[in-house]
Amino acid sequence: MSLRRGVTFAMGSVLLVSAAQLAMRWSMTRLPAPEHLLTAHIDLAAVAVVTAAILAYALSMLCWLLALRDVPLGRAYSLLSISYALVYLLAASLPWFNEAFSLSKTLGVALVMLGVITINSRPARAPEFRSAP
Template structure:
C-alpha cells in the first residue's frame, strides 16, 4: 500500500508540474538567455515562479517515484505514471486559461490510457 501512495504522489506532482510549466511558458515572452535580467524577472515574476515551482514539482515527483519503486515492482508502478497523461489532458481542456480544445480522438486516447492502466491492475491479470 505504501508503494501505491508514493506512486500516486509522484503522479499528482508530475501532473501539477506539467500544468505549471505550461502556464508559465504560455505567458512568458520568447527572449534569448542574454536578455534575462532583473527587470524581466520582476515583470514576469508570476510566470517565472510557476516555472520554478513546476521544476521543483518534478524533483519532488522523482523523489516520490524512487520511494514507490522501493515498495512496488516496476510493472505495477510504471502504469501509474500513465494516469498523469490523462489527468493533464483533462486539466488543459477543462481549465479556461489553457484554452486547449477537447477532441474525440484525444479523449479516446486518454480513455485508452486509463483502460490500459485498469487492465494491468485488474484482478484477472494477477496469478493465483
C-alpha cells in the same frame, strides 16, 4: 501495507508531475522567447511558477523512487500513465490553458486508462529474488 504505501507514493508522483506540466505550460505562455529575454518585460509570477514546477518535478522523482521500493516496476510504470489523462482533462477543462476536448484525444485517454486498470486489476505478486549461482 508496503504495496499500499508504494501506490500512494506513485500517485503522489503522478499528481506532482501533472501539476508541474500544467504550471510549466501556464508559465511559458507568459514568458518571452529566449531571444527576447534581455529586452522584454519578465513576468515574475511566471518565473515563480516555473520554479515551483521544477521543485514539483524534484518531489515527484523522490516519490517515484520511494514507490519503486514497494511496487513492481510494470505496475508502477503503468500508474504514471494516469498523468497523461489528468493533464489532458485539466488542460481541456480549465479556461486559462485554451485547450479543447476532441474525440480522438478522449478516446486515446480512455484506452490508456483501460490499460492502467487492466494492468493493476490483478493482485500483485511478491517479487521473486534469485541469488547468483
